[in-house]
Amino acid sequence: MIYFRDQHWLPVHGYNQFEALIQTDDRKREDVFWMLRLRCVAGGAQWRRVRHWERPSLWLQISSFKPRLRDWRDLEQLNFWNLDDDVDEGGFPRFPPPSGCLEVDFFPESCRKDAPHESSFLNDAIWRVAGRDGGCFTVELAAFADGRNILGQLAAQEVKVTPDGREERSEPDADFWKKNAGLYLVEEIPFGIVTVRVPRNVRAPEAYALRRAQELVGVGTPEHINVRDHWKSSERHKQNCPENIRQDIFVELHFNGFYED
Amino acid sequence: MSWLQLHGEVWPVTNDEAALRVFIQAPDVNCPRVRWWMEVSHYIKTDEPPAPGNPGVDRWLDIEVGDLILNLRDWRQLAGLEIRADSAWHDAQEFIGPYGHCHNYSHVTVYQNIMKHFAACEGLEAGRKCWRAHDFILRFGNRDGWSFPLELDAWLIPDEEYRRKMPETPEETVRFAEGPPNFRLVTRVTFVTGEVEMTRAAADDPVSHAREILREQISFDEMRNPELKWHLRSEPDGDKIVPMPGWRSGVFFYTPPERLL
Numbered sequence: 001m002i003y004f005r006d007q008h009w010l011p012v013h014g015y016n017q018f019e020a021l022i023q024t025d026d027r028k029r030e031d032v033f034w035m036l037r038l039r040c041v042a043g044g045a046q047w048r049r050v051r052h053w054e055r056p057s058l059w060l061q062i063s064s065f066k067p068r069l070r071d072w073r074d075l076e077q078l079n080f081w082n083l084d085d086d087v088d089e090g091g092f093p094r095f096p097p098p099s100g101c102l103e104v105d106f107f108p109e110s111c112r113k114d115a116p117h118e119s120s121f122l123n124d125a126i127w128r129v130a131g132r133d134g135g136c137f138t139v140e141l142a143a144f145a146d147g148r149n150i151l152g153q154l155a156a157q158e159v160k161v162t163p164d165g166r167e168e169r170s171e172p173d174a175d176f177w178k179k180n181a182g183l184y185l186v187e188e189i190p191f192g193i194v195t196v197r198v199p200r201n202v203r204a205p206e207a208y209a210l211r212r213a214q215e216l217v218g219v220g221t222p223e224h225i226n227v228r229d230h231w232k233s234s235e236r237h238k239q240n241c242p243e244n245i246r247q248d249i250f251v252e253l254h255f256n257g258f259y260e261d
Numbered sequence: 262m263s264w265l266q267l268h269g270e271v272w273p274v275t276n277d278e279a280a281l282r283v284f285i286q287a288p289d290v291n292c293p294r295v296r297w298w299m300e301v302s303h304y305i306k307t308d309e310p311p312a313p314g315n316p317g318v319d320r321w322l323d324i325e326v327g328d329l330i331l332n333l334r335d336w337r338q339l340a341g342l343e344i345r346a347d348s349a350w351h352d353a354q355e356f357i358g359p360y361g362h363c364h365n366y367s368h369v370t371v372y373q374n375i376m377k378h379f380a381a382c383e384g385l386e387a388g389r390k391c392w393r394a395h396d397f398i399l400r401f402g403n404r405d406g407w408s409f410p411l412e413l414d415a416w417l418i419p420d421e422e423y424r425r426k427m428p429e430t431p432e433e434t435v436r437f438a439e440g441p442p443n444f445r446l447v448t449r450v451t452f453v454t455g456e457v458e459m460t461r462a463a464a465d466d467p468v469s470h471a472r473e474i475l476r477e478q479i480s481f482d483e484m485r486n487p488e489l490k491w492h493l494r495s496e497p498d499g500d501k502i503v504p505m506p507g508w509r510s511g512v513f514f515y516t517p518p519e520r521l522l
Contacts, residue, residue, distance in 0.1 A: 012357045013291045043355050045348035046428040048366045048395055052357075054426055136291065188291055223289075223461050223509060227495065256289060 002040050002185040003178045004058055004106075010043035017192025017256055018075060018137065020217050024197050024248060029070075032216050035063040036100070036127075036139070038187065041111070057111035058104070060143075060183075062125065065100030071218020072191050072255075076132035081140075083126055083147045099125060102143060104183070121145060122182045135256055136188045142181035150180055190256035194219055198249045200231070209251035224254035263303050263448040265322065267373070268417075272322070277303050279324075279411060279448050283336070283455035285478055287509070290359040295478050297329040299411075301448055307379075319379035323372040324446060326399060326413065330354050330367070335480035336452060340404040346397045347437040369394040369415040371444060392417035396438050401450070407518050408451040414442035452516050459510045471512035484514040 002009035021033040042055040067078055080099030088094050102125045107117040124147030130138040144150050158170045177184040194217055196209035206225050213219045228250040263277040279301035286294040304321040330353075333339065344350065346367065354367050373390045380387035394415035402410030416438055455475075463470035468487045475481040489512055494505035 010355060010357050014357075014359050041357070042428075044428075045351040045355075046431070046434045048351055048355075048368075048429070049423060049425045050428060051424060055428075135289065190289075190291065221461060224494070256291075 002058075002183075002187065003181075004183045004185075007042050007056065008044040009040040009058065010052075011187055012039040012041060015039045016187065017190050018072075019192055020072070020194045020213075022194065022196045022212050022216055024199055026216060029216055030066060030068070033063070034065055034067060034100075035061060036065075036189065037061050038185070038189065053112060054110040056109065057107040058183075059107070059111075060105075060141075061103045062100040062127065063103075064096040066098065069218075072194075073132065073218070075137055075191065076129050079128040081126045081128045083124060083151060099127060104143065123147070130186070133188075136190045138186065139189045140186045141184070142177045143183040144180075145182055153180060192254065192256045194222075194253045194255070196251045196253065198251050200247060200249060202249075205249050205251050209253060213253055219253065219255065222253040222255055226252040226254065228252065263301060263446070265303055265324075265447070266445040267322065267371070268443050272303060273305055275303055275305070277301055277448070278408075279450035280454070281339075281450050281452045283452070283479065285455070285457045285474055286359060287458040287460045288474070289460055292356045292358055293330045293332075295330070295333075297331055299326045299329075299450055300324065301446070301450075315378065316376070318376060320373070320375045323370075323374070324413075325370045326367070326397070327370070328354075328367045333479060337404055337480070339401045339409055339452075342399075342401045344397075344399040345437070346395060346399070348434045351395060366395060369397045369413065369417070369444070371415070371417060391420035392444070393420055393423045394418060394444065396436075398438065398442075407453070407516050408449050411446075411448055411450040413444075413446040414438075415444040415446075416440075416442055417444050451518055453518055454513070454515050456514075457512045459512060461508055464507045464510065467510045467512050471514070475514075481516075483517050485517055486515045488513040 002011065016038045017036075019035045019037060021035070023031070023033070026032055038060040039057065041052050041057045047055055065078070065080065067075055069075065069077070102122065103119070104122045105117050105119045106121070107115050109115055122143040122145060124145075125141055125143040126147075127139060127141035130140055132138075153176075154169075154172065157172055159167050160170055161167055172180075174184070174186070194213045196212050198205045198208050198212075202208045205227055209225075210219075210222070230250070231247045263275045263279075265272050279299050282298045282300075284296045284298070286292070286296075288294070300323070302321055302323050305319045307315065307317050307319050329344070331339070331342070331344075333342075351366055371392045371394075373392075375385050375387050377387040379385070394417045397413060397415040400412045402412075457471040457474050459467040459470055459474075467489055471487065472482075472484055475484060489510055491504040491506050492509040492511070493502045494508055495502050
């Protein structure tokens with residue numbers, strides 16, 4: 001479920017996923033670049049005569065968050081449900097924030113190239129993973145134009161006293177976030193793609209990529225492997241120029257079974 | 262037997278019958294997995310023996326009702342099923358498929374094809390014309406083996422007027438089946454064929470796994486003439502795209518009528 005501007009939204013399966021990028025010089029699990037992508041389009045029977053690419057569309061991306069994980073399954077322990085963590089002891093914003101960099105684009109008319117769109121209207125987000133079912137994670141996210149405004153309302157939440165005398169502030173429910181956040185969602189998001197940057201002189205790029213992904217992300221057997229060699233589609237390749245050893249190959253390992261067809 | 266009425270004109274009765282197909286998505290998709298299709302072509306043959314070069318057909322209609330999400334645990338539950346495709350029904354049908362494409366709202370499509378010789382005789386316009394309907398009522402009768410009597414009433418809209426850029430107003434959305442239908446079909450529909458999409462996890466024996474999935478999803482036990490098609494994939498170190506054993510696959514099958522269409 002996605003709550004944004006009083007519109008019914010349909011999540012775009014196949015696009016929405018967790019992704020990891022392993023660069024050639026990544027050595028530790030913490031070096032891996034992680035990203036969460038989510039896209040949705042307006043839905044409901046009133047849109048049945050409008051093609052989906054001509055409907056309002058919301059695109060969201062969170063990148064550079066740093067999960068502490070032994071393997072990809074530990075994404076289920078992600079918890080960035082606290083805006084305070086995004087500022088340092090001096091009260092200055094951390095960059096990148098531990099919860100990652102948020103980018104949101106809203107296309108009110110269509111998602112065609114060059115269509116008018118709004119961006120940077122949601123700047124802060126809290127998010128967490130509530131659970132995992134196989135390769136799918138339940139992600140809860142609330143995003144705000146300015147997260148500082150919400151802190152006061154959170155402080156006003158009811159305080160309960162536990163039997164042992166401790167005070168606990170109640171956690172707001174979904175209705176609170178629907179009312180106070182610019183965007184609130186709870187969605188099933190699969191572990192999707194691990195992209196491995198592979199040096200051109202590697203003899204078996206697919207096997208190398210799989211080994212690197214197993215070592216750094218703990219993956220199993222992918223559903224699909226896509227080798228992207230940008231050199232082969234370049235003008236210089238067409239002109240029979242010698243291969244550039246520094247132009248790496250990108251091997252995409254797809255784990256949720258879907259790939260761009 | 263196929264009887265139909267299009268825009269008030271009752272067409273000659275033919276012996277054509279409708280074919281019913283099922284498609285079951287792989288278990289790892291994040292959307293409804295079982296979709297049904299129904300199609301029938303209603304051919305009006307020439308009275309005279311056809312001259313050389315004349316295909317022997319004056320005109321015909323191709324009728325499709327596609328992408329039905331019926332949520333049946335047993336295909337035999339089609340017997341007695343009535344679908345009133347109003348806006349609430351369409352709301353329940355809506356989702357984005359695994360490849361990121363919007364599930365194309367279940368609707369009726371009617372293609373009229375008129376041959377030149379017939380158009381010249383009757384003063385009609387030769388060629389192909391298409392209508393679509395999202396307002397329709399579909400009724401299945403009692404099961405007879407693999408077949409069901411079927412009635413379809415639809416409120417067709419010319420294809421060129423069907424697609425819009427703006428959503429329907431709330432008043433337009435709630436309207437349903439106003440006035441008499443401009444398309445009516447009475448025929449017999451037979452469950453003839455289907456496809457089950459398989460993940461790599463089933464790559465050791467996709468056909469056996471497909472049997473299990475058919476049993477689990479639609480209580481179907483009599484898969485005939487299964488045909489395994491491995492998904493296409495680039496060869497390692499090559500540009501050729503070939504069917505790749507051991508990867509995802511599709512298992513096509515026929516039901517006992519084994520009618521090749």
